[in-house]
Amino acid sequence: MPDLQSKQSEGQPGLVPAALFGLCPQCGARSLFAGAAKFAPGCSACGQDFSRFNVGDGPAAFLTMVLGAVVLGLALWVEFTFHPPVWVHVVLWVPLTAGATLWGLRVGKAALLAAEFKRHAAAAGAQDLKQD
Numbered sequence: 001m002p003d004l005q006s007k008q009s010e011g012q013p014g015l016v017p018a019a020l021f022g023l024c025p026q027c028g029a030r031s032l033f034a035g036a037a038k039f040a041p042g043c044s045a046c047g048q049d050f051s052r053f054n055v056g057d058g059p060a061a062f063l064t065m066v067l068g069a070v071v072l073g074l075a076l077w078v079e080f081t082f083h084p085p086v087w088v089h090v091v092l093w094v095p096l097t098a099g100a101t102l103w104g105l106r107v108g109k110a111a112l113l114a115a116e117f118k119r120h121a122a123a124a125g126a127q128d129l130k131q132d
Contacts, residue, residue: 015118019111024048025118032113037105039113053116059108067104071097 013023022032029045039050075093078084115121 012118013114015111015114018114019107022106022110023114025114032110033106036102037109039109048117050113053113053121055109055112055116059105059112063101063104063108067097067100071100 011027012025013021013028017023018025018028018032022030024031024043024046026048027043027046029043031040031043031045032050034040039053039055041051042049071093075089078089078092
């Protein structure tokens, strides 16, 4: 099986840089997002249409479980180790959870979109459901 990285075209970023920096998977421009975690309709540099990709809710569901477990574990550790007042928990965990969620959604959504682009993934259509 050929190595997918060796077939990377010139100008196309790898999966990790595309996910971390919101790069267009086709040209590498920082044009993937139009908002905090909302995809732009297309790349302003090369014209790649981002609306044809279906990232879905996968990043949000995975992020909710992982981030929830990490924050809960840290909050319990802080509570049982230091016994701070409730306001300390609010000051610590609300901004941390909000920031980590936003950053995680951007990275997760960008990674899935870049992976779909690199693997030429497409949604199943009526022609895929026909049986011979």
